[in-house]
Amino acid sequence: MTGQIVVGVDGSASAAAAVEWAADDARRRGKALRIVHVCEQWVRNVGGTEYCLGALEAASDRAHEVAPDVELSTEILSGNVIDALVGESVTADSLVLGSRGFGGFAGMLLGSVSRSVAAHAAGPVIIVRGPTGERHGRIVVGYDGSQPSNVAMEYAIDQARARDAELQVIYGWQLPISSPYAAAYGSLLDKAYQQEVHAARERVVPWREKYPDVRIVDEQMCEHPVSALRKAAEAADLVVVGTRGLGGFASAVLGSVSHGVLHHVTCPVAVVRARQT
Known part of the structure; x- marks a missing residue:
């Protein structure tokens, strides 16, 4: 497989775990890492652009900590979250997401965005629920x-x-x-x-x-x-x-x-x- 590993973030704890997993995977497999955040129009309309930039910066900092030698790029995307992430999957080696963002019900293991992207992405999608913890090999x-x-x-x-x-x-x-x-x-x-x-x-x-x-x-x-x-x-x-x-x-x-x-x-x-x- 070729291309970058792409991870989608939204500032949630689940997304932070996805960044850690993606950075570690990029380090192991010698891939570049691309971090994206989809800043929807309604967020921009209420002045939430700074939050979008902050979420991306925090994710970038964490990726550098996990895998300092991995080639890293970031980008703010616009449009519908699911469509934008599915679009990223077309050229990505793989797409990594947290299991749930800030929306939906706290008790659900899988959010609607993760479920929809996994169903429609062009390539591998990895869903990460939380910190990986113990390694089993x-x-x-x-x-x-x-x-x-x-x-x-x-x-x-x-x-x-x-x-x-x-x-x-x-x-x-x-x-x-x-x-x-x-x-x-x-x-x-x-x-x-x-x-x-x-x-x-x-x-x-x-x-x-x-x-x-x-x-x-x-x-x-x-x-x-x-x-x-x-x-x-x-x-x-x-x-x-x-x-x-x-x-x-x-x-x-x-x-x-x-x-x-x-x-x-x-x-x-x-x-x-x-x-x-």
Whole structure:
């Protein structure tokens, strides 16, 4: 991947954590960092330009503290926040955002801006909830062999290599039958599950062969993928998912698994979309 890492800020604590994550990521992967703040017209109309400049300056100072050697640029953008950030994603290596800004309800894990940008960005979007805290040395990726998950795997491998971290590949498979009569199909369900496990393990083999320098482990779980990823995330530095997997509707912008992970996983989450060529 080429281009700068772009981080959007608004002066919130969540955005400050995003700046720290983005600066650290830029340092690790040898990327330039671009910090942007979207100063909407209504803010300008009430004389809030100084606040916009202050938010950008504070973010820049923090980025310099975290990664003093990273090439850094800043810019005040105008227009609609979501449109401006999606526009930035077109040429960015990746776009980093806090999970919630100042708007919305305090109890919500994911704000409307973060959710919308993750759904419509042209490339990877990383959502950061707060300070990363303890380092686990592990990247988790959800992988089902679909094209979106292949793109997610490439990004996860890049992150694992940059961090010298283990890559844990998760495949969650929920039993297709859930009824009082499911016990009657016990042997068939067990056989189906074993076939799913075997297929999932085989899908990981080419990645190990292609990237022998990355420590890749895989785990198959008989439960919903969101639940499987949420559990794995408890000991992860980053969870990576594609925009859509094998299930769901082809026209859906963001699949149910990526949507569920964004809402339920508390460590940083990367939603990776294949770029249009």
